[in-house]
Amino acid sequence: MNIFADYHTHTIYSHGKGTIEDNVKAAVNIGLEEIAITDHGPANIGVGIKVYDLKKIKEDIRQCRKNYPGIKILLGIEANVTGLDGTLDIPKSLYKDLDILLVGLHPFVKPASLKDGYNLFIKNQIGKIYSPWSQKARDTNTKALVEAIYKNKIDIITHPGLKVSIDTRELARAAVKRGTALEINSSHGYLSEEYIKIARKEGVKFVINSDAHTPRDVGDVARGIALAEKTGLTHTDIINAKKD
Template identity: 45%
Template sequence: MKLFADYHTHTIYSHGTGTIMDNVNAAKKKGLKEIAITDHGLRHFTYGVKREKLKRMREEIDEINENNKDFKVLLGLECNIISSDGQIDLDDEAMKYMDIVLLGYHMMVRLKGVPSYVHIYGRHYLSKISKSMAEETRQSNTDIMINAIKKYKVNIITHPGARISMDTGRLAEAAAKTGTALEINSKSNIMTVDYLKVAAGHGAKFVINSDAHKPEDVGNFRNAIKLAEMAGLTSHQIINAVKS
């Protein structure tokens, strides 16, 4: 399987080590044709992109695109869920700058209001102690994510099932309807062959990403490609695969 794009990479605008240009050069070296710069969403406590930097990121990317006709750079954010009814940390003003929207569950996010902390993080920790709460919490986390992808145009759900537990089968069913791709993240090993088969059965589309936090990791897809192939996925089910 051959991929033409890496749609999930971090830079110094959150907690990556490379600049936008470093990631672009790394992607070109790996023979890719497209890259997305997707630093952490605005309400991530420690790594979130500062809102006032979005304009500069956009300008930097526009200039690179201007000078590279055979390579495309997209600006995105890896957004966060911020409320128990599925709001995310992306508003109309920030959306103006975006080419692509990623969404994933993360810890250390500034949520909206105390009930959301109780509902999302509180239950997450309780469910680690109480087995009886675990399944209920898993379903409620899934509902929140499904609400979010219905409310917003989300292109990709990053590392589904990692950090905060979700019913990935039910999520896949909803994602197939909203046209949201499920990420096979090359860095995290949360996905299993069985899960990919179930999700594919619901008609979900996938994307294989590096989630690189340093330029040398851009385009590192080895683990994810192996998994996709073991699950029998074809290039037509993976949005960034060269179609064969």
Template identity: 30%
Template sequence: MQCIADLHIHTVASGHAYSTVREIAAVAADKGLKLIAITDHGPKMPGGPHPYHFGNLAAVPDYISGVRVLKGMEANVIDREGTLDLEEQRLARLNIVLAGLHTVCSPHGSVAENTAMMIRAMQNPWVDAIVHPGNPEYPVDYEKVVQAAVEYDVALEINNSSLTISRKGSQPNCEQIAALMKQYGAKLIIGSDSHYCETVGEFTAALALIAKYNFPPEQILNSSMEQIAAHLRRRKYRVI
């Protein structure tokens, strides 16, 4: 299966990534991607951008090097209520919102507490996907998370970086999540979680994992532009 888009990419604005938007778009074009999402971390991440950064993303062109550029963020979940680290008026102006649990931003808890926190984040009307849900630092009840993703129409990510260079120990968790997603018909995104331009569109490990479960292409959002647009536009008040 071919992914035509990378929906999880970081620029220098995240504070711990190393490429510009232009560099990322050029690599994406060289690799044949049709669409990228710029999803820098929210402001609670150490070194992360000020909220004004997200308000000014309109300055970024919609197309660079022939590649469609979505302006988004990877929001940090900052409390057990699932609160994100950007106010709703700014979230509403973004093309795509990812949300994730991160050690320096999100409280650690029991499986029940972590599961409730992740599900509450899904209930935010602007959240389009939960990223790296298999992170072993935040154990959750995977079945409840997948069922909630279906209920709230939020995608779950299989994160290539989690299977290669970060969040060690994610592989068996991601296997469980993938099996449950196939069982319940949850929407899936494959993300590079790129922090350097040359890894944009790198999905090798994630694709190998999901190949075991024979997902139909229509369940994988970044297999077509139409599916990405349909998912993001399910919020009728969002403009893409």
């Protein structure tokens, strides 16, 4: 299986170690055809992009497109769900320039309202220490992600189930209807074959990404490929894969 694009990489504009150019260079060096720069949305506490940096981010991308014409560079974001109704934290000044939209559920995010904070973040924390609440949290997480899928044109849901429990089957059903891919994340070792099997049954497409936070990790998707192959996926199931 040949992965020709890495659609999930972070830079110094959130909490990655390299610049946009560092990531692009790394991608060129390993022969990728496409790379997406997808820093964390601004609601991600402590790590999200600063809205005042958006101009610089767009300018860096523009420069890189000029200097590295052999690779397709996508401007993206890994947005956060901040409301139970599927609200995302995408800055308006970025929206029209976005080439790719990733959305992930993260545990430490500034909520759209107090009620959303309770539902999306407090419930998860309580669910972790008090098991009767874990199902409640799971239902809420799933609902928020599914709403986000219907409300927005999302290309990829990142690391489903990481640190925040979700109902894979329900998520996959919504993703199929809206043409959203589910990520097989190569950085976090939490993914199970079970998740892929359940999602695949619904006919969902996958994407294998590095989730690199350093240039060195750009395009390092070995773990994702291994898992995909173990569960019998082929390049036709994966939007950024082609035949060897």
